[in-house]
Amino acid sequence: xxxxxxxxxxxxxxxxxxxxxxxxxxxxxxxxxxxxxxxxxxxxxxxxxxxxxxxxxxxxxxxxxxxxxxxxxxxxxxxxxxxxxxxxxxxxxxxxxxxxxxxxxxxxxxxxxxxxxxxxxxxxxxxxxxxxxxxxxxxxxxxxxxxxxxxxxxxxxxxxxxxxxxxxxxxxxxxxxxxxxxxxxxxxxxxxxxxxxxxxxxxxxxxxxxxxxxxxxxxxxxxxxxxxxxxxxxxxxxxxxxxxxxxxxxxxxxxxxxxxxxxxxxxxxxxxxxxxxxxxxxxxxxxxxxxxxxxxxxxxxxxxxxxxxxxxxx
Amino acid sequence: xxxxxxxxxxxxxxxxxxxxxxxxxxxxxxxxxxxxxxxxxxxxxxxxxxxxxxxxxxxxxxxxxxxxxxxxxxxxxxxxxxxxxxxxxxxxxxxxxxxxxxxxxxxxxxxxxxxxxxxxxxxxxxxxxxxxxxxxxxxxxxxxxxxxxxxxxxxxxxxxxxxxxxxxxxxxxxxxxxxxxxxxxxxxxxxxxxxxxxxxxxxxxxxxxxxxxxxxxxxxxxxxxxxxxxxxxxxxxxxxxxxxxxxxxxxxxxxxxxxxxxxxxxxxxxxxxxxxxxxxxxxxxxxxxxxxxxxxxx
Numbered sequence: 001x002x003x004x005x006x007x008x009x010x011x012x013x014x015x016x017x018x019x020x021x022x023x024x025x026x027x028x029x030x031x032x033x034x035x036x037x038x039x040x041x042x043x044x045x046x047x048x049x050x051x052x053x054x055x056x057x058x059x060x061x062x063x064x065x066x067x068x069x070x071x072x073x074x075x076x077x078x079x080x081x082x083x084x085x086x087x088x089x090x091x092x093x094x095x096x097x098x099x100x101x102x103x104x105x106x107x108x109x110x111x112x113x114x115x116x117x118x119x120x121x122x123x124x125x126x127x128x129x130x131x132x133x134x135x136x137x138x139x140x141x142x143x144x145x146x147x148x149x150x151x152x153x154x155x156x157x158x159x160x161x162x163x164x165x166x167x168x169x170x171x172x173x174x175x176x177x178x179x180x181x182x183x184x185x186x187x188x189x190x191x192x193x194x195x196x197x198x199x200x201x202x203x204x205x206x207x208x209x210x211x212x213x214x215x216x217x218x219x220x221x222x223x224x225x226x227x228x229x230x231x232x233x234x235x236x237x238x239x240x241x242x243x244x245x246x247x248x249x250x251x252x253x254x255x256x257x258x259x260x261x262x263x264x265x266x267x268x269x270x271x272x273x274x275x276x277x278x279x280x281x282x283x284x285x286x287x288x289x290x291x292x293x294x295x296x297x298x299x300x301x302x303x304x305x306x307x308x309x310x311x312x313x314x
Numbered sequence: 315x316x317x318x319x320x321x322x323x324x325x326x327x328x329x330x331x332x333x334x335x336x337x338x339x340x341x342x343x344x345x346x347x348x349x350x351x352x353x354x355x356x357x358x359x360x361x362x363x364x365x366x367x368x369x370x371x372x373x374x375x376x377x378x379x380x381x382x383x384x385x386x387x388x389x390x391x392x393x394x395x396x397x398x399x400x401x402x403x404x405x406x407x408x409x410x411x412x413x414x415x416x417x418x419x420x421x422x423x424x425x426x427x428x429x430x431x432x433x434x435x436x437x438x439x440x441x442x443x444x445x446x447x448x449x450x451x452x453x454x455x456x457x458x459x460x461x462x463x464x465x466x467x468x469x470x471x472x473x474x475x476x477x478x479x480x481x482x483x484x485x486x487x488x489x490x491x492x493x494x495x496x497x498x499x500x501x502x503x504x505x506x507x508x509x510x511x512x513x514x515x516x517x518x519x520x521x522x523x524x525x526x527x528x529x530x531x532x533x534x535x536x537x538x539x540x541x542x543x544x545x546x547x548x549x550x551x552x553x554x555x556x557x558x559x560x561x562x563x564x565x566x567x568x569x570x571x572x573x574x575x576x577x578x579x580x581x582x583x584x585x586x587x588x589x590x591x592x593x594x595x596x597x598x599x600x601x602x603x604x605x606x607x608x609x610x611x612x
Contacts, residue, residue, distance in 0.1 A: 029411040029412075030411070034427070039447065040447060040463040040464075041465055048439050112329065114329070122336050122339075126340065131590040133525070140583065196606045270441055275533060291440065298436065
């Protein structure tokens, strides 16, 4: 009996090996990607251990002296660390709060417009800012917010803001500026998947509802919105899973000496400490903390969504 | 279109309001771009005095003359074209060669390799360890540093793999096998020609990403003559530096230098943004499709 089972298992292995042999050309195709991934993704993962060491280039990732939790202690005993964690999370949360619903609402509205030409042109124009680089967007913001006749400064003054100056330098305005510009830049882009989903809604539903005397508003609420719900859930889960990865680039490019109390997020601090000050181990430790929080959040969100909506993405 | 007759009066009012909302949104999105465009043709003092809200004031091409004399912008432009072309070709090839084997169910180890890639989506070595590896492999200050460390875009692999699995009829693979075609030949002469739409999507994604990237170059490039366009723009826009080259031969003193610096900001933004803004409407259907496949499968 046992022998038979063994033979079966070894037969299976042999079969797999034969199949693998037949697939050698597929493995060949995979090689370049795998080699690059090992070198530039997995070796850096191995290098994360310098968060627990005092890195020095001569001794390398594994050989530098072990210092335990020293860098983590240093980070958490810094009075600014709580502020940075708070800044990172608040910037993310507020971003989701604003940038998430706007494309949905606009898609529902746009979808009901029957002027096809108008719809198409509007959509194309709404995509435009997404293709403007973050560098240029931040350049525009800096110019518009300039105290010397910047567009936004002038408008604020005209709207009764008094003789305001240095809007970008004000910590209490940083999140507003950051989020408003994100809404401007990505609303059209965010609408793509919702518009595509809505275009798949069966037209006969709407016709039947119309016969029953439902107006546009009722039809949006009871036909279109329910169709969007699964997609909305997926998108929402994905954005919460990315909570700690809030856009470094814009925060970095909009940071000034005066707005740092709200614009300093973990990612900008990691860059500053690591690349500018050369504190490799400390910077890696702070970055590792960020990754760890993110993974915990991701698992949490995934678990909640699997229980409540039966949607899982890991 | 019989629904037209069914339309009630209130529906027509609501629809008019909706058209109004969308129109206002479109104008609000477009206006900042329009403002930069007209400002780039105007006298900067008039721009600051608020005289250019709707139309150009004192038309001038000086900003554009200066931009093309600005060494950093010109070399940045050429560098960006080169980096974008090379980066797009290589990363698209990587995505395709990775996605195809992963779409073949008969390949042993498929799940394991997929997991190997998925892990890199959620866990990374972070900024410094990656930088140290890039430095160690001798890539600093070369175009390879902008391309190779990015590796394989896992999201794009998933999208492409889904396309291979769902859009190419299974019978064709059977037929190829019966004809004695090996995997490589099937990939090159059957799968690729049938995958033009998804290849276009990948090319578009890669082009936009490489053209707009600056952070990778900021970390890995240390000589300014290798800076891509976005970093050249950073010097002008964020750090407010105009090169001595652009300012030389002027005798207006500080005020004149300031005027040129400000004018240069507007014209350089236009010059930097125009290629992508002209390009994207032509490839709109591709990125719409790519995003949709990604959302459903992601």
